[in-house]
Amino acid sequence: MTYRNTALWLPKPGAPFEVGPAPYTPPAAGEVVVRVRAVAVNPIDDLPGPLYRLALPWLAFPAVVGSDVAGEVVETGPGVTRLRPGDRVLGHAFGVDRSRNRPAESAFQHYAVLLEHMVCPVPESMPLYRAAVLPLALSTAATGLFQPDHLGLALPGPDPADRGETVLVWGGSTSVGSNAVQLARSAGYRVLATSSPHNFDRLRALGAAHAVDRTSPTAVPELLELIGAGPLAGILAIGAGSLRPAVRVAARAPGGRRIASARPALFTRVPGWLARRHGVRVSSIWGGTLKDNEVGPAVYTGFLPAALAAGAYRAAPDATVVGHGLAAVPEALRELKKGVSAQKLVVTL
Numbered sequence: 001m002t003y004r005n006t007a008l009w010l011p012k013p014g015a016p017f018e019v020g021p022a023p024y025t026p027p028a029a030g031e032v033v034v035r036v037r038a039v040a041v042n043p044i045d046d047l048p049g050p051l052y053r054l055a056l057p058w059l060a061f062p063a064v065v066g067s068d069v070a071g072e073v074v075e076t077g078p079g080v081t082r083l084r085p086g087d088r089v090l091g092h093a094f095g096v097d098r099s100r101n102r103p104a105e106s107a108f109q110h111y112a113v114l115l116e117h118m119v120c121p122v123p124e125s126m127p128l129y130r131a132a133v134l135p136l137a138l139s140t141a142a143t144g145l146f147q148p149d150h151l152g153l154a155l156p157g158p159d160p161a162d163r164g165e166t167v168l169v170w171g172g173s174t175s176v177g178s179n180a181v182q183l184a185r186s187a188g189y190r191v192l193a194t195s196s197p198h199n200f201d202r203l204r205a206l207g208a209a210h211a212v213d214r215t216s217p218t219a220v221p222e223l224l225e226l227i228g229a230g231p232l233a234g235i236l237a238i239g240a241g242s243l244r245p246a247v248r249v250a251a252r253a254p255g256g257r258r259i260a261s262a263r264p265a266l267f268t269r270v271p272g273w274l275a276r277r278h279g280v281r282v283s284s285i286w287g288g289t290l291k292d293n294e295v296g297p298a299v300y301t302g303f304l305p306a307a308l309a310a311g312a313y314r315a316a317p318d319a320t321v322v323g324h325g326l327a328a329v330p331e332a333l334r335e336l337k338k339g340v341s342a343q344k345l346v347v348t349l
């Protein structure tokens with residue numbers, strides 16, 4: 001089967017995006033093709049030219065970028081039995097990932113090739129524009145929380161045992177943080193989170209036991225007081241400047257002295273080296289690595305489908321639809337640069 005495809009092309013780093021024809025790529029073994037109905041935008045989709053070369057030096061141009069997809073399956077590759085044409089799904093698109101690196105697998109086009117084990121059915125009650133907020137942020141949070149080279153926490157499940165341990169999510173109202181709070185709670189951990197005060201209710205609704213103002217000069221002692229005798233299972237540090245207070249908490253709290261940072265390794269190398277003097281281990285997350293180990297399928301096929309269907313997992317943060325059609329994506333990326341609070345910008349296709 002073949003379909004007429006259109007993509008949002010990035011001719012070279014820093015150049016304006018262009019809408020144009022793209023080949024339709026049929027699915028190989030373990031892949032599905034999805035008619036994309038909604039995409040969300042992320043900072044990595046629109047880096048200034050030189051930063052593209054630093055962050056994604058392998059990326060071939062012209063490129064198609066974008067990670068967050070929601071749509072309908074149109075074709076399944078050999079060996080795919082869990083999904084069928086017509087299924088409404090969300091999925092993490094890996095076109096810019098080093099190990100995939102091909103335009104066919106990115107989000108900003110009408111037909112995207114996705115890895116079957118990184119796709120999750122979307123319940124009928126959830127509009128696709130809302131489902132699109134999840135993939136990259138979910139993957140990044142799950143990588144940091146569950147991969148053994150990061151915090152190595154127990155995986156989430158439908159009826160988690162209370163583990164008697166605390167997880168701190170610094171930057172809980174970010175997209176990554178909204179998923180981290182829910183995932184850690186679904187894995188049985190007590191969750192503390194930081195944000196601006198106007199987002200405290202949101203954090204509690206997602207499962208945080210307590211929320212602390214990330215800008216307060218007393219945030220670190222407040223968190224240590226809340227952790228108490230602990231133990232602290234680990235910290236997910238999200239956002240610029242999050243590592244410094246996270247190290248102060250990890251160095252003084254009882255328990256595992258591990259921090260997984262959502263900042264690129266470029267920014268964590270020196271603070272991570274300094275943290276080691278306090279016995280704290282810092283690792284830097286690449287939100288795509290879970291596709292190559294047990295964490296990706298455990299989250300996308302084991303945990304999330306039932307959790308979404310039961311209403312036990314929310315598509316957070318809330319989606320704000322900023323336009324329709326591929327030509328609206330660059331405008332969404334410009335809006336994102338102005339800054340958002342507890343919302344994810346989405347374009348429908």
Ligand SMILES: NC(=O)c1ccc[n+]([C@@H]2O[C@H](COP(=O)([O-])OP(=O)(O)OC[C@H]3O[C@@H](n4cnc5c(N)ncnc54)[C@H](OP(=O)(O)O)[C@@H]3O)[C@@H](O)[C@H]2O)c1
Nearest residue numbers: 140171173174175176195196239240262285286287341342
């Ligand atoms: N490593 C990876 O693979 C990967 C993947 C995706 C994202 N990221 C990174 O993760 C971070 C969050 O991305 P996102 O898309 O989740 O963000 P987002 O949804 O755009 O985050 C918006 C929120 O960020 C909070 N915020 C602003 N500055 C902050 C700071 N200095 N510290 C903590 N929170 C801050 C604000 O919360 P309040 O209004 O409550 O203050 C706002 O609600 C970014 O640095 C991004 O580059 C990394």
